[in-house]
Amino acid sequence: NPHNAPPAAGEQTAAVAKALRALGVDLDAFAGPRETRSPATGEVLARTVEHTEADVDAAVAAAHEAFLTWRDVPAPVRGNLVKRWGRLLTEHKRELAVLVTAEVGKIESEALGEVQEMIDICDLAVGQSRQLFGKTLPSERPGHRLAETWHPLGVVAVVSAFNFPVAVYAWNAALALVAGDAVVWKPAEATNLSAIGVDALLARAVREVGAPEGIHRLVLADRVVGRHLVDDPRVALVSATGSVRMGREIGPRVAERFGRVLLELGGNNAAIVAPSADLDLALRGIVFAAAGTAGQRCTTLRRLIVHTSIADALVERIAAAYGTLTIGDPSAEGTLIGPLINRGSFEAQQAALVRAVAEGGTVVAGGARVLEGEAPEAFYVEPAVVLMPGQDGVVQEETFAPILYVLTYDDLDEAIALQNGVPQGLSSAIFTQDQAEAERFLSASGSDCGIANVNIGTSGAEIGGAFGGEKETGGGRESGTDAWQAYMRRATNTVNYSGQLPLAQGVKFL
Numbered sequence: 203n204p205h206n207a208p209p210a211a212g213e214q215t216a217a218v219a220k221a222l223r224a225l226g227v228d229l230d231a232f233a234g235p236r237e238t239r240s241p242a243t244g245e246v247l248a249r250t251v252e253h254t255e256a257d258v259d260a261a262v263a264a265a266h267e268a269f270l271t272w273r274d275v276p277a278p279v280r281g282n283l284v285k286r287w288g289r290l291l292t293e294h295k296r297e298l299a300v301l302v303t304a305e306v307g308k309i310e311s312e313a314l315g316e317v318q319e320m321i322d323i324c325d326l327a328v329g330q331s332r333q334l335f336g337k338t339l340p341s342e343r344p345g346h347r348l349a350e351t352w353h354p355l356g357v358v359a360v361v362s363a364f365n366f367p368v369a370v371y372a373w374n375a376a377l378a379l380v381a382g383d384a385v386v387w388k389p390a391e392a393t394n395l396s397a398i399g400v401d402a403l404l405a406r407a408v409r410e411v412g413a414p415e416g417i418h419r420l421v422l423a424d425r426v427v428g429r430h431l432v433d434d435p436r437v438a439l440v441s442a443t444g445s446v447r448m449g450r451e452i453g454p455r456v457a458e459r460f461g462r463v464l465l466e467l468g469g470n471n472a473a474i475v476a477p478s479a480d481l482d483l484a485l486r487g488i489v490f491a492a493a494g495t496a497g498q499r500c501t502t503l504r505r506l507i508v509h510t511s512i513a514d515a516l517v518e519r520i521a522a523a524y525g526t527l528t529i530g531d532p533s534a535e536g537t538l539i540g541p542l543i544n545r546g547s548f549e550a551q552q553a554a555l556v557r558a559v560a561e562g563g564t565v566v567a568g569g570a571r572v573l574e575g576e577a578p579e580a581f582y583v584e585p586a587v588v589l590m591p592g593q594d595g596v597v598q599e600e601t602f603a604p605i606l607y608v609l610t611y612d613d614l615d616e617a618i619a620l621q622n623g624v625p626q627g628l629s630s631a632i633f634t635q636d637q638a639e640a641e642r643f644l645s646a647s648g649s650d651c652g653i654a655n656v657n658i659g660t661s662g663a664e665i666g667g668a669f670g671g672e673k674e675t676g677g678g679r680e681s682g683t684d685a686w687q688a689y690m691r692r693a694t695n696t697v698n699y700s701g702q703l704p705l706a707q708g709v710k711f712l
């Protein structure tokens with residue numbers, strides 16, 4: 203693969219300091235022992251505070267108190283806050299993207315795209331602030347009216363993952379804030395700086411529109427302290443994005459106290475490529491979805507299920523395309539593959555490849571670590587393509603790295619069974635020109651995922667559609683047409699204007 207040398211030492215640290223200053227952040231106010239490292243060089247970008255359980259308590263208390271005022275502010279007025287925040291995000295798109303690139307190693311256009319997702323969800327939420335509607339229903343009793351009303355829910359805890367360090371927070375926060383909730387955000391430990399930047403802009407918007415100061419709080423904490431947040435009975439909803447392991451821990455804890463969860467967990471996304479597929483288009487869709495973001499999206503394409511008749515030709519073209527992808531400095535012109543987030547991620551990538559081979563797989567492209575000499579503390583890998591004889595073992599698992607497993611099929615039912623034959627259910631796609639096949643894939647007995655696409659890859663969804671998945675993906679939905687309901691509580695109102703008291707179901711009493 204062509205390479206771009208990793209950034210020079212200190213270059214990113216300087217860029218981060220400059221971006222934070224432009225965002226109005228005084229980093230000294232966050233000074234502490236937690237190191238944020240650049241995945242592109244391994245250097246320490248900044249050291250920030252580690253909040254304690256007492257800090258979490260204080261954050262939730264402040265958020266809860268602010269909620270008590272915020273819930274009575276008319277929703278369209280709440281929308282003004284999100285409108286202002288969206289403007290500030292637009293003005294500071296570049297600086298935020300610099301932080302995302304430095305902390306996550308995303309290439310520039312993807313980092314900008316992530317900030318754009320925040321701006322888009324703000325727009326959606328502002329419009330939504332005038333549409334938090336309930337239905338009015340006919341009552342079975344004369345002179346009665348039945349209605350449903352949606353009310354603010356309370357404090358929403360947002361636990362976000364490193365790979366979308368800012369967009370996923372915005373999906374939650376923008377809707378929660380118009381819904382009348384307060385938000386407490388615990389970002390992934392690797393991405394404190396972009397969280398600090400985003401939170402600073404929200405703080406500014408809050409000041410400018412005169413909203414209660416406590417409606418947003420940032421908690422910079424590890425998993426252990428994070429548990430304290432999840433367990434707090436004042437937290438009405440925990441919206442968490444991360445691994446299945448994390449979901450298994452959070453889900454039962456919140457259920458124990460009858461709190462609500464919105465879980466966005468692992469994906470093991472597949473694309474079926476049918477014999478009629480437009481292979482030029484499929485190739486581009488596959489390469490972006492499988493190798494883009496260095497394979498670190500929840501929606502990354504991890505399994506390719508190709509019709510036997512075209513498998514050899516397609517795999518050859520994918521391998522050739524992979525060889526042209528430039529790996530290296532995520533902010534350099536032309537780079538398409540940045541680094542993995544850290545050493546643990548690299549070790550998981552290597553272990554998965556070793557296992558795949560032991561299970562009968564053949565690595566036909568990539569997989570090797572590169573740029574090790576230039577950046578011994580950074581982990582760049584070539585995206586890999588691995589032919590697999592079946593999908594037991596390692597193919598069942600989500601390895602957060604660019605590894606594409608290829609399986610073959612002979613008839614569509616078999617392909618759909620393979621597509622559905624994993625524990626996760628986030629995203630899926632079919633490449634076909636055959637309309638009947640496409641419809642079959644989208645039908646009730648087709649893909650079992652929350653996202654099912656035709657002639658487009660598994661990743662890169664727009665915020666207008668609901669985002670989330672089934673099975674071990676956790677069942678939650680963020681963004682989209684009715685996600686706002688997750689951040690509100692629903693009341694049913696029966697109003698009697700008849701002057702009589704007829705009982706429902708014809709019951710006679712007194």
Ligand code: UN1
Binds near residue numbers: 370662
């Ligand atoms: C994630 O990987 O956690 O659909 C979110 C996509 C992006 C969001 C991914 N819009 O790939």
